Amino acid sequence: MRIALLARAHAGTLAVLFALSALACLLVSGLPRATQGAYDRALREALSAAPAVQADLTVAGESRSPREDLRDPAAFAERERRLRPLLPAALRPLVAAGHMSAKTSRTPVTGTGGQTYVNLGWLSDAGRRVEWVAGRAPGAPSTTRFRGQTIPLFEVGVVEEAVRQMDLRVGQTRTLGESDFAAVRVVGVFRAKDPSDRAWGHDQDLLHVTKLQPPGELDFEFHTTTLISDAGLAALSGEARNLTYRWVLPVNARAASAMSVSEVEAGVAELGRLLTLQATSAGPYRLETGLPKLLGDFAAALTTAQTVMYLVLAGLLAVALGVIVLGVRLLTDRLDQALALARARGGSLRQVAGTGAALTAVAVGPAVLAGWALAGLVPGPALPVAHLGPAFVLVAGVGFAAARTALAHRAPLHERRGDGAAARPSARRITVEVLVVVLALAGAYLLRQRGLSAAAGLDPFLLLVPIALTLAAALVTARCYPYPLRLLVRVAARGRAAVPFLGLTRAARARAAGGLPVLILLPALAVSVFAAVIADGIDGTQRLASWQQVGAPIRITSPIEIPAATIDRIRATPGVEQVVTAQTGRVQLGYASESAEALAVDVAQWRRLLDGAPVALPEPPRGGSALVSPELRGRGTLDVGWQSRVKVRVQGVAESVPGFARGGKFLVLPMTVLTRPAVNTLLVKGDVAPEALARLVPSGAVESQERALAAIRDDPLTGAVRTTLAVVTAALAFYALVAVVLSLVVGAADRARTVSFLRTLGLSDRQARRLTMLEVLPMVLVTAAAGLALGLGLPAALGPGIDLSAYAGDLPVGGYDPGLLTPAALAAGLAMVAVLGAYAHTALNRRRGLGDALRAGDLS
Known part of the structure; x- marks a missing residue:
């Protein structure tokens, strides 16, 4: 058959299918990119905001004898060259160039009774990080005499804070130690060129004086670390004092990716293991870092975010596919007579099914490419789902068109009667549907009882239960909603007006295919209301958390x-x-x-x-x-x-x-x-x-409730959750409205024939509009009620599976109390679209001649 001719004849339907497919691909491909980009930004901000001693990797070793001493900077650099190859592959892109240090600890000043400690410290990049405000930079060490013995004399520089708090002045000489002595001469006073440099996070003992109060003591201990020169390393030994060498490997937060969190955690553990196995003259190494805890906290928050995202995105994909299937059904219905004629003239089943699939591909194929290309403009990494989602849309749309066409035209000159009673469902089908409902309820109960799986990553149980609950609710609604309508039919039959009886009768006798809008509308409403409820719960808890943090509109502490x-x-x-x-x-x-x-x-x-x-x-x-x-x-x-x-x-x-x-x-x-x-x-x-x-x-420090609330909301991970929930809510509401419109259009031909027959019996235009509304509104209203109820109940049904405290100031999000605005707006919107569609359908049908409508019905 000529595909181009059919495409021109059904251009309107193809355009609708193109728009629906393009929007679906844009959402299922673009939203994962955007959310993953937000996850990456959140991880990078978490690593950047954390203290350097927690986020960076520090390799430490101790010297306890002269043979373990490192006497010059070249020895440190050589040791670093040996350490770098030990980095696992997951850590190498994250680790930037760092610095090295050698420091003594708890080095007392002689004669102070353990109240004053002056430690010696060397930094490999001191020339870049400090500036001298008094005196000069330290030079080479020398010797001096103390208590009849020759001891090393180090030239040192002290920080400005030590000059004020510990009375260390330029030109002053102090003796260190209680048994193995050394002397220091203060030759200069320094300050940090850039105190905000993250590298100082590892060397706060050089910039500040530390005051400690030992347990049970009334007096404070004062500790400071002085700065020695490169030449001073030659006289610095761990034989008589506590000497620690460190190689700082800073983590570049900008290179971090949320997708590799588990690999980085495993890499840190592997690096720690490899370091303990290294046998060197400086003794065993150890790894000092708080990176695993940072990544673990982030992974916990990320898992919840991903769970919520997968829930709403899976619902969005299912609803989008359902609407596309409804559009394909509209197209195949329009092709029915042409394909039946081709089949009667000797066309093979393969040719007929191929025609339906090819014509669908004309609209869906370019739409998938367009949606996928537009999604590529969304900032963020391309996850596999960003490519698989559009491909799945294409396969589902074309495959449904081929399957439906093949089933409808498996025999030439097929005839379908519109006045026959609908076939009763088989026992096997009823058994399967009951099994789905039972499993969904059992899954919800078990999820509340056992909570989330302790295993790392997403819990599949949490993803399957909402899908099962939604499918069960849709099956129950599709199966049961005709029964209350039949009661209304009996009531209407007692009245004198024919329109209520006819409209409700047609609604109650809807064919099995009439359940397709139910299977679309109910998940759309349920997931959109669920997303709105979750968003409202997060918003309210964030506000509560900001008040809990500050305790007043403004708080001043001094x-x-x-x-x-x-x-x-x-x-x-x-x-x-x-x-x-x-x-x-x-x-x-x-x-x-x-x-x-x-x-x-x-x-x-x-x-x-x-x-x-x-x-x-x-x-x-x-x-x-x-x-x-x-x-x-x-x-x-x-x-x-x-x-x-x-x-x-x-x-x-x-x-x-x-x-x-x-x-x-x-x-x-x-x-x-x-x-x-x-x-x-x-x-x-x-x-x-x-x-x-x-x-x-x-x-004083001034804090405000508004600033605390803004800080909670400005977190990238929180923003990603809120934005995705808002987008999905709007998209699903749109799809729900589209499903109502398409359900009107799909049944338009049959409805037009019925109205035309009734108009020959005196049915007025006003009565025709009422008849159409009574036929469509029951399905919309019953499905809307079921979808709203399911959406409002899902947060409670999932119970402990959704822990959103990471996005609400660490307060548990619970007791969801959504307002009536969102449910009322969704229900009112659907009802309004159904009413407007009924009026539009009646108006369009009025333009057609009665003869045309009846002849079209007779041909079928």
Whole structure:
């Protein structure tokens, strides 16, 4: 047959099929690219935001004797050249050029009683990273005499902070050690050229003085690491002190990919194993890194994101294929008479089926290429599904056209009666459908009972249960929705009006093919409502998490007391409505070493400040009583050491306090129990910029609920989930509307013949419109109700399988309470399209002559 002639004759239907196929391919190919790109950005931001000591790989070794010492930078470089080949293949693209260091630890200053420690440190790239603000750079070491023996004398540079806090001045000489001595002479003072350089994350001991309070001691220890020259390595030995060599292999976050997280985790474990097997003169190596934990946390959040994405994308693909199948069915119905004539004239079944498949390929083939090409413009890596999805659309569309044409025309001059009763379903079919329903319900129950699989990666059980539930709901709806209509038919039969009886009768006697729109509409509505419910749940929990983090619209915290005059200026700032003062600190419980976090605040005022917020505060403590965390319950009376000794009675238990504590040991006291409150926290309500308050409290840190919410929402992984859910919701709503329109068009010929017959009996145009609506609306409304119910119930049915806390400020997303806007809009949209389609169909049918319609019906 001439494909070009048939294509011109059915250009409108082919255009619709082209648009549906192109959109489907764009979505199933573009959305995975976009989401994977977001996953990659999220991983890169997580690695970039993490401290360098956690994200980077550091190979460490210790020297304990002169034969293990590395005496010059060349020895370090040679050792690094040996280490690089040990990197597994998954790590090599991630590891960039790093630096090396040699440092002593816990090197006491002689005569300080272990209160002052000055360590020696060497950096391979010190010339690039530091600048000298006083004195000069260290030179070669020499010797000096101390207690009758010759000891090495190192020229060192110290950081500016050590000059202020440890009284280390240029020209000063200090002796180190308690038995094996060495001396250092301060010849210069340095600072970091770029303190934000990630490399300093490994060398914070060089930039800052560390203050430590040993257990049971009242005094602090002061530690600093000085900088020696390359020549100083010749005199630096691990024989008499703790000497550690490190080779820092920084991880390039920009080269990270979410697809290779598991391979990188395995590579880190393999590198650690290989390092322990290396036998060198410097002793065994060890790997120091927090990368596995970072990747593990990210992988946990990624698994949930991928699960939700696969759920909604699988539903989108199924619905898109269903709509395409409905479009192909419309095309094959239009070809029915031409193919029947060709079959009657001697055409083979292969030729007839090939014609249907070829004509479908004329529309679907270019559409698949166009959608796939447009998806290539979406930024993100091309996953296999980005190529397999469009190919599956092409095979499904063309294959359905060939199969349906072959089945319809397997015998020449086939005849189908429109007045015959529909065949009863076989026992085998009913058994299969019942089995599907039972398995779906059992799967949902088991998923709630056992939760997710502990194995890494996606849990197939979680992906199969929603599909089974949707299929079961569609089967039940398609099988059962004619029965309540038959009851309505009996009621309508008692009335005098013929239109309700005829319309409901046609709806109740829909053929088995009429169930195809149900199988499309129900998943479309269920998945779109599910996506909307999940998005609403994430949005509400994100807002709750932001209030939990801050505890007020604006919170100001200061390490020192905020003066009363400053508080008065804040109260007088335009836009400020309310200010609640508070004091926080760590207090001693009893007279032992037990301690807890304490908050002194007027809880009643705080509750008024939070009026209308989604967080709730406990009832305020009365008198001198306190609220305590669950770990402190049952204490009766607490002796609290805070400014002075205070005894408070435990009044109640608070699981958490917004903006203050979510766990651990804590207590909430009234401000009146303090002898002289030293306010260091302000809770502010009003329409005022946080920057304006920050200028009034230079020593304070200003946090706002709006900023906390923006930080949660701006996470790339969270943004990917929210964006994909929104796109899928809109796409499925569109497909649901298209399915309604196509279902009207597919049955248009049969409906036109019926209306034409009835018009010869006096049916008016108004009655024809009502008849069409009564025929179509029951299927739409029943399916919409079932789809909405399933979509609202899926989050609860999946239960522990969906843990979205990673996208909601680490708060569990549960108790989904969606608004009625989305379900009402979807149901109203479908009903409106059905009504408009009925009116349009009646209007178009009115233009046709009664003779044309009847002759067309007679030919069939």
